[in-house]
Amino acid sequence: MKQILYVVLLALTANSFGQTSGTEAEMNLQLLGTGSIVRSFDNRYEGVLGHPFLYDEWRAGGITLSGIEYQDLQLKYDVYADEVIMKRSSGDSMIVTSGIIKRFNIEHRTFIYLVKVKQMDSKSDIGFFELLYEGKKVSLLKKLKKTLVQADYKGAYNAGNAYDEFKPAPHIYYVMKNSESLWRLKPKKKDISRVLDKQVEAYISSQKLNLKKEDELVAVVKYFDEEG
Numbered sequence: 001m002k003q004i005l006y007v008v009l010l011a012l013t014a015n016s017f018g019q020t021s022g023t024e025a026e027m028n029l030q031l032l033g034t035g036s037i038v039r040s041f042d043n044r045y046e047g048v049l050g051h052p053f054l055y056d057e058w059r060a061g062g063i064t065l066s067g068i069e070y071q072d073l074q075l076k077y078d079v080y081a082d083e084v085i086m087k088r089s090s091g092d093s094m095i096v097t098s099g100i101i102k103r104f105n106i107e108h109r110t111f112i113y114l115v116k117v118k119q120m121d122s123k124s125d126i127g128f129f130e131l132l133y134e135g136k137k138v139s140l141l142k143k144l145k146k147t148l149v150q151a152d153y154k155g156a157y158n159a160g161n162a163y164d165e166f167k168p169a170p171h172i173y174y175v176m177k178n179s180e181s182l183w184r185l186k187p188k189k190k191d192i193s194r195v196l197d198k199q200v201e202a203y204i205s206s207q208k209l210n211l212k213k214e215d216e217l218v219a220v221v222k223y224f225d226e227e228g
Contacts, residue, residue, distance in 0.1 A: 021062075021071040050166035052080035052146050054106060058087050061106040063096060075106050080146040080166060082127040098127065112141070114182065121184040129174065133218045135225030138196070139176045140185075140218055145169035175221065187211040196224045203227075 045052060054077040061075035063084065074087035078095075084104055087093045103112045110131045119126075129141035147169040173185040175195050183195045188211060193201050203209075203223050209216040 019069040019071060045166075048148070048164045048166060052078050052148075052166050054079055054109075054144065059106045061104060063104045064102045065100050066102060075104065077104075077106060077111065077128070079144045080148060084128075101128075103131070104128075114141075114176075117176065117179075118181040120181050124174070124182055124184055125172065132214065133221050133225075135222065137178060137228070138221055138225050139179075140221040141174040141176055141182075142214075143172045143174065145171055173217070187217050192220060196221070197228055199228060200224050 058074040058076060061073055062069060062071040063073065063075070063086070064070070076085040076087075076093075077083075078085060083098060084096045084101060085093050086096055098113060099115070101113050103110060105111070111128045112131050113128055115126045125143045127143075129143050131139065132142055133140040145168070146166050149165045149167055151164050173187060175183045175185050177183065185191060185195050189201055189204055192204070192211065200220055200223065204211070204220060207216075207219070209220060211217050211220070
């Protein structure tokens with residue numbers, strides 16, 4: 001009964017204002033936490049080299065839950081665990097359950113949460129994707145990756161890692177069509193033609209685009225969205 005009451009109270013606040021910020025936003029998210037929607041952040045990575053986050057330090061950001069915006073928060077994005085962590089004014093932090101987040105931003109970077117979308121490739125990802133371009137017909141997304149390399153040190157005369165260590169892993173691009181289907185995309189002319197349309201090949205050639213440059217890959221998707 002308590003859980004229902006807290007959610008109703010939050011919904012009333014959202015309907016009245018649509019957006020909360022700073023301390024008010026934090027308090028509302030903590031009320032949601034009473035309903036087991038958030039949990040305290042633990043020390044699971046203690047002693048591990050590197051870090052699993054987008055940024056190791058806290059950054060300004062916001063979270064959107066079912067159309068309700070919470071701004072002026074201090075956030076981290078755990079790329080390895082695919083989780084959003086919020087710093088509370090008390091100094092500790094809590095993990096906001098991924099399933100209730102529609103999107104979040106850290107500084108100028110925006111991420112959306114996708115699970116219920118038709119996956120057109122057998123190796124497609126789910127969870128949070130960075131939104132590089134959002135169009136009417138197609139959007140370009142990027143799935144960030146980090147890997148945890150396990151310690152394999154066997155002695156002073158043997159090569160190996162003495163500690164577990166987080167390392168960056170290759171990210172993966174996706175095209176989302178009409179907010180319904182997700183297509184894995186390699187930044188190559190032939191694969192872009194497969195996912196979008198052959199007409200983009202002429203545009204890529206005429207503009208002499210380097211598809212390994214992210215801004216030029218975005219330009220191709222934007223061109224298809226607006227002209228295709």
